[in-house]
Amino acid sequence: MSDTKKLAVIVRDRQGEALRMSLGLVLADDEVTVYNLGAPIERNDDNNLNIESLEMMDCKLFSVNQADEGFEQINMQQVPLKLLEYDHVIAY
Amino acid sequence: MSKLGILLNSDKYRDDVVGVIKAAKAAGHDVDVFMMDDGVLLAPDVSSECSGEAQFAYCDHSAEPRGVKDVEGATAGSQYQNAVMMHDADKVVVF
Numbered sequence: 520m521s522d523t524k525k526l527a528v529i530v531r532d533r534q535g536e537a538l539r540m541s542l543g544l545v546l547a548d549d550e551v552t553v554y555n556l557g558a559p560i561e562r563n564d565d566n567n568l569n570i571e572s573l574e575m576m577d578c579k580l581f582s583v584n585q586a587d588e589g590f591e592q593i594n595m596q597q598v599p600l601k602l603l604e605y606d607h608v609i610a611y
Numbered sequence: 612m613s614k615l616g617i618l619l620n621s622d623k624y625r626d627d628v629v630g631v632i633k634a635a636k637a638a639g640h641d642v643d644v645f646m647m648d649d650g651v652l653l654a655p656d657v658s659s660e661c662s663g664e665a666q667f668a669y670c671d672h673s674a675e676p677r678g679v680k681d682v683e684g685a686t687a688g689s690q691y692q693n694a695v696m697m698h699d700a701d702k703v704v705v706f
Contacts, residue, residue, distance in 0.1 A: 524698055536620070536648050536673075543690020547698035607703040609618060 523549055527605040530555040537611035538569040545576045552579040552605070554598060559586035614641040616700030617665075618693065619650035619657075624706040628653065629660055631704065636664040643700060645693040646685075647673045650706070658684040668692040 526549050530537040534557070544551045553573065560566055560582070570589055573580060581601070582590035593601070602608050615635045619628060628644075635642050642665035646654050651674040658667040667685035674680060674687065686692065697703060 526697055533620075533648065540620075540647065540690060540693065544694045544697060546691045547694035549694070549698055607616075607697055607700070609697075609703065609705055611620060611705070 524606040525550045525604060526552070527602055527608045528553050529608065529610040530560070531557040531611060533611060534558075534560055535563075535565055535569075538566055538573070540609075540611060541578065542569050542572050542576070545573075545578065550578075551576075552601075553581065553590075554593070554601075555580075555582040555584065555587055555590060556595070556598065559584040560590075612639055612641055613701040614643065614699055616696045616703040617642065617644045618696075618703060618705045619644060619646040619653060620648040621706060622649045622652040625653050625656065628657055628706050632657075632661045632665050636661075642666070643696045644668070645696045646670065647690075647693065649673075649677070651677055651679045654679055654682045654685050658682055668696070 526544055528541045541551055541553050580590040581593040583595055632642050644665050644667045647670035651669045654669045662684050668688045669685055671687045
């Protein structure tokens with residue numbers, strides 16, 4: 520495959536599936552960025568593993584919640600400006 | 612010809628999904644559909660009604676606990692199919 524695409528995943532209420540899908544999206548060698556706009560990510564084995572794997576794959580993680588360790592903080596006013604950078608924005 | 616990708620992660624919008632698939636196909640576009648999470652519950656119905664109008668794949672990890680299997684006209688796969696769809700699509704719609 521060629522021509523890397525930039526994909527943004529917006530995490531809302533189904534955190535586990537959103538993170539699982541985000542990790543899966545790197546399989547086509549695209550650039551994946553995760554934005555958590557909902558509640559702080561619930562820390563459980565699955566979510567921790569997915570977050571750790573996303574970090575290993577050089578995916579960027581942003582959150583509006585200070586409680587989200589490993590995520591770069593962002594405020595809601597910055598989010599729409601960032602989203603303009605992406606080929607696809609996937610709200611989950 | 613453009614390619615439309617449809618990510619179906621909910622079972623709430625069956626008629627909308629069918630309508631978009633048929634309209635896109637009628638307009639001459641290719642359509643890829645990937646179903647996961649509760650979206651797999653619509654796999655048998657949508658793939659049957661839109662047979663020949665789109666390529667369908669679903670996440671087996673989501674399908675198995677929901678009792679969905681062996682959907683005619685759809686490929687049982689993994690998140691790889693979703694990644695390829697996102698990569699190849701010119702536009703993506705999420706339902």
